[in-house]
Amino acid sequence: AQSVTQLGSHVSVSEGALVLLRCNYSSSVPPYLFWYVQYPNQGLQLLLKYTSAATLVKGINGFEAEFKKSETSFHLTKPSAHMSDAAEYFCATLNSNSGYALNFGKGTSLLVTP
Amino acid sequence: GAVVSQHPSRVICKSGTSVKIECRSLDFQATTMFWYRQFPKQSLMLMATSNEGSKATYEQGVEKDKFLINHASLTLSTLTVTSAHPEDSSFYICSASGLAGNTGELFFGEGSRLTVL
Numbered sequence: 308a309q310s311v312t313q314l315g316s317h318v319s320v321s322e323g324a325l326v327l328l329r330c331n332y333s334s335s336v337p338p339y340l341f342w343y344v345q346y347p348n349q350g351l352q353l354l355l356k357y358t359s360a361a362t363l364v365k366g367i368n369g370f371e372a373e374f375k376k377s378e379t380s381f382h383l384t385k386p387s388a389h390m391s392d393a394a395e396y397f398c399a400t401l402n403s404n405s406g407y408a409l410n411f412g413k414g415t416s417l418l419v420t421p
Numbered sequence: 422g423a424v425v426s427q428h429p430s431r432v433i434c435k436s437g438t439s440v441k442i443e444c445r446s447l448d449f450q451a452t453t454m455f456w457y458r459q460f461p462k463q464s465l466m467l468m469a470t471s472n473e474g475s476k477a478t479y480e481q482g483v484e485k486d487k488f489l490i491n492h493a494s495l496t497l498s499t500l501t502v503t504s505a506h507p508e509d510s511s512f513y514i515c516s517a518s519g520l521a522g523n524t525g526e527l528f529f530g531e532g533s534r535l536t537v538l
Contacts, residue, residue, distance in 0.1 A: 343529075348512075348532065348534065349531055349532060350425075350427070350514055350529040350530050350531040350532045351465075351514070351516075351529040352529075353527075397464065397465070402467070407453070407518065408455045408467045408470055408516075409455075409465075409467075409516070409527060410467075411464045411465045412464060413463070413464045414463070414464050416462075
């Protein structure tokens with residue numbers, strides 16, 4: 308089954324610094340990949356998704372992710388972190404065995420320091 | 422984008438009582454809805470998939486008699502936690518899909534935090 312692994316449960320960056328959140332996927336077929344953000348006690352908001360079109364995907368709030376088949380990766384980046392980016396980030400892939408629900412990674416908590 | 426609304430956002434109940442959580446798609450018809458459970462500081466775990474007009478499909482390890490899911494219309498799915506116990510305390514999130522197949526267009530509700538005393 309398709310799955311994703313997020314490396315690093317916590318990432319801390321300074322305001323204005325590059326944000327890099329890592330996600331690797333495991334799939335025998337071309338995957339659909341997603342990044343979601345979750346603020347405390349809230350649902351999930353879609354940042355961006357990869358659906359086998361362009362390998363560089365641009366999302367909301369200045370985030371982007373690059374699909375690299377050779378590395379089975381879909382890392383999320385943002386050139387300059389804002390304080391408001393502090394949240395939990397989840398990488399996910401479609402689970403074709405469960406009616407196309409999402410399989411989520413364990414999440415990465417992003418802390419942005421002044 | 423499409424809106425999915427959950428109600429209530431927070432609920433506190435006594436052990437042994439039942440709690441119903443509603444998930445509504447406000448501006449589209451949701452052919453499929455998913456229910457997830459999230460423990461503190463952890464990821465979302467899929468509990469069940471429900472399709473309008475049919476029985477829900479539960480993931481392995483999820484008690485279908487405890488977590489009753491009803492998807493009676495294209496805009497409403499409900500999750501009822503029956504005879505709730507403290508270990509059922511969690512954040513429950515629904516998501517809805519209005520598109521067929523694998524386009525991956527899922528919209529999430531705001532979540533419902535259940536606390537069982």
